[in-house]
């Protein structure tokens with residue numbers, strides 16, 4: 163069985179861009195507007211000889227109670243349930259938000275292995291901007307740039323560790 167990695171986060175943080183990076187495709191639609199991916203989207207990833215499955219998800223609002231947002235949250239919970247590891251994606255340029263806190267709280271209840279990827283951090287390896295993300299209680303924030311392909315390899319290595 164290939165390990166399964168789910169990409170989770172609020173809209174527009176770069177989940178689909180990261181998915182494309184992992185699968186080396188343009189299958190996931192990258193958008194400048196929020197919430198385009200409404201269901202779950204599977205792809206094959208490979209790092210050296212290691213193969214894995216990656217799941218892209220829509221923007222996640224764990225507290226959504228109605229409509230399409232609720233359906234998206236359901237899809238995301240399903241992706242998390244199927245995953246061996248979750249990459250929780252946040253956006254260093256937008257900073258920490260209440261929705262990020264809601265997602266962190268939800269992920270904690272699942273008991274899944276979670277890695278905190280701080281995206282859009284091109285050229286920001288040890289930037290002070292990363293520090294606020296410790297507040298999420300999801301361990302060390304891992305700076306990455308999905309768009310520029312920075313930090314992705316070590317992120318995936320950490321996600322696959324132990325599987």
Ligand code: GDP
Pocket residue numbers: 171172173174175176177178179180191192193194196197198199221281282283284306307308309310
């Ligand atoms: P999603 O809604 O989480 O799937 O986010 P998308 O992958 O659709 O990306 C949302 C926007 O962020 C797009 O305009 C992307 O080009 C941009 N983006 C994604 N990754 C990066 C990154 O590493 N750096 C920067 N500067 N922009 C990024």
Ligand code: MG
Pocket residue numbers: 177178179191192193198199219220
């Ligand atoms: Mg997307």
